[in-house]
Amino acid sequence: MEQLFSVYSVTKAGLNALTRSAALEFATYGILVNAVCPGYVGTELTFANNSPEQLAGIASSIPLQRLAQPDEIAKLVVFLCSQDNTYLTGQSIIIDGGFTCK
Numbered sequence: 001m002e003q004l005f006s007v008y009s010v011t012k013a014g015l016n017a018l019t020r021s022a023a024l025e026f027a028t029y030g031i032l033v034n035a036v037c038p039g040y041v042g043t044e045l046t047f048a049n050n051s052p053e054q055l056a057g058i059a060s061s062i063p064l065q066r067l068a069q070p071d072e073i074a075k076l077v078v079f080l081c082s083q084d085n086t087y088l089t090g091q092s093i094i095i096d097g098g099f100t101c102k
Contacts, residue, residue, distance in 0.1 A: 012037075016092045023090030032089040034080050039096025042067040063098030 015035055023033040040046065040058050046067065050058065059066050076095055079085055094100055 019092055020090045027089065032080075032085060032087075034088060034090070035092040036073065036077055036080070037092050037094045037096070038068060038073045039094070039099045040067045041070055041073060043070060061099065061102075062096070063101065066097065068095065068097060 019033055019035040026033055040062065047055070055067070073095060076093065080088070080093075
């Protein structure tokens with residue numbers, strides 16, 4: 001099956017724009033809007049769809065040399081939804097072990 005990177009890219013860009021727009025629209029109501037943008041996460045689906053060799057290659061391409069654990073992503077989401085988040089809004093937060101810094 002042919003990969004459609006353009007569809008994926010446009011979708012990501014649209015979600016990032018929606019996050020910023022919604023943050024502006026809902027700010028007057030005290031509603032914070034953010035997006036979480038995870039990199040490779042060690043989930044059942046990831047392990048089912050990739051061979052051990054592919055997973056090793058993916059991990060080696062990440063500066064931290066490993067996939068994220070699901071709870072690492074969940075901790076960010078918990079913070080964003082908590083009473084501790086009082087000012088962070090309109091952000092697309094990348095949590096990918098440094099992958100996009102390369």
